[in-house]
């Protein structure tokens with residue numbers, strides 16, 4: 001492969017041709033400052049399909065854009081032989097970046113899509129996926145390619161890091177209308193990676209359980225109302241939407257928690273005493289915690305705890321729905 | 337299964353080409369393409385990492401040696417839930433019935449339906465284990481990693497192994513199935529050797545979530561047929577699923593039992609509710625987009641598995657146990673993987689330990705009186 005170092009007028013470069021450009025969503029400001037201060041230290045790489053055609057960018061699209069922004073007329077560039085196969089040009093573009101940075105998922109997906117256009121699938125899976133730090137499997141390839149089909153704003157959120165790759169892949173599996181509705185809901189909320197996963201799982205479960213479309217679950221009146229409420233911060237909206245969805249998804253668990261809280265309130269225990277339910281109401285082991293800093297305080301709290309334990313509400317705190325007075329479940333045959 | 341399973345392709349590990357079971361499986365599958373492979377483990381790894389497009393492991397049979405143990409303790413989890421100390425006999429891995437709740441989807445990393453053809457090694461290991469526990473009653477089952485009868489027409493397992501078990505009456509083999517493929521049990525009387533048990537569910541679950549299994553009435557009629565031939569049978573209401581209409585559904589199944597199965601021929605009925613490793617949900621929903629069984633109110637149990645909220649389980653059990661007691665007051669009912677608390681609430685008392693539960697079940701099968709069996713060496 002012949003590479004010539006030559007001076008090229010910026011007007012001879014078709015910067016709109018992004019056939020080999022693999023960079024997406026990266027800022028240009030720092031690079032521009034560096035070029036303004038020291039000039040273009042690394043020459044971009046160009047290719048010309050024919051002698052009279054405009055140059056096409058192979059490597060260095062950001063450098064070229066920065067040079068244009070700075071009003072430079074010409075630059076020094078490496079120019080590749082017109083006979084260079086497209087697969088080689090694409091490989092040059094990718095290696096120029098792979099050596100020193102990690103590709104974001106959208107860049108990876110687009111790069112794979114282009115590689116597939118000029119290389120056998122096996123080579124893309126076996127050789128290229130590991131270069132992107134991905135598992136060499138057909139499943140990985142398919143999953144990543146699905147990111148290419150996402151709407152621009154979803155891809156932008158993924159590049160910006162406000163949407164995780166796992167969430168984007170999940171959204172990618174939805175019908176377009178569902179995806180738009182769910183993504184719109186996410187836009188109102190402040191969601192960590194864990195909360196994104198929780199929200200999507202909850203919406204999916206509700207849609208599946210109630211046999212309705214995801215967009216219907218995401219656009220229930222009470223949820224829309226919270227999202228539109230200008231007085232709430234994004235964090236407050238997030239917590240409220242999570243509460244609404246959890247109540248809908250886990251009505252019995254939520255009711256058990258509410259019963260517990262109500263009984264606890266009726267037990268009227270002062271500060272310094274805490275009673276905690278079994279985790280998920282599974283183990284039937286409750287915990288009481290007393291916080292004190294003197295023997296006197298301990299005696300007072302212990303007395304308070306004993307008083308509370310004698311109240312009727314304590315029975316309710318410990319009860320399991322469906323039990324008879326003797327704490328047994330009724331097993332006599334009942335007509336369904 | 338409407339029709340007995342016939343694989344699309346049979347992969348044979350070269351080293352087992354001359355094994356008798358390999359020969360008989362191939363003979364019983366005329367016209368099925370056969371692919372010889374040098375190394376079964378490498379083949380499994382290859383298909384696991386990168387399955388070819390459209391590959392369905394449940395339709396592809398792999399014949400190979402079991403290089404590990406054939407006999408293992410049931411992986412009953414932790415101390416928080418009672419387990420009956422069952423022993424599992426691994427005759428193969430994977431199952432063609434494709435139930436949407438099947439734990440094997442998340443448990444096995446071998447995508448093939450696999451049969452272990454080194455049966456002599458299996459018998460030797462069984463013999464060794466039996467000798468290590470002289471006089472002790474051992475309940476063994478084959479239905480854990482595969483339906484016990486789904487491949488019987490290819491393997492001839494029942495007649496091949498009956499003699500071994502007949503000579504060792506303290507070993508009792510349970511064949512657990514959702515099929516009506518009982519021909520080999522009908523041909524000869526093995527009622528002193530095997531207990532055959534059926535997993536039952538509500539009709540809606542059988543038809544919606546157990547696509548490869550026999551219809552519910554077929555299972556019950558198959559059980560009835562074996563009872564008429566002198567067998568005792570068992571039933572497993574597991575996994576109970578709290579779907580819309582579960583009460584009518586399970587009640588109707590008990591009614592079917594009442595109509596067709598004399599309770600005195602039932603050795604036991606086990607009961608358990610849907611529980612699963614968290615990762616199964618995604619795997620199962622990907623495999624079957626229409627299933628909604630994972631959208632119930634599941635919480636993380638004390639063993640890390642997802643289970644219905646306890647109050648929902650109590651409700652399911654209370655109803656079912658009530659109906660079953662009405663059907664057969666003397667049938668031994670037990671829970672599979674439930675907490676002592678749930679046992680006490682529903683059954684009135686909990687076995688004091690896993691060994692106690694094992695002892696009671698051993699007695700139900702051997703016919704020895706529960707009160708004295710501890711001295712007789714059970715448990």
Ligand code: SF4
Pocket residue numbers: 430431432433434435437438439440479480481482483514
């Ligand atoms: S019959 Fe049992 S082993 Fe077979 S798929 Fe169903 S649950 Fe799994």
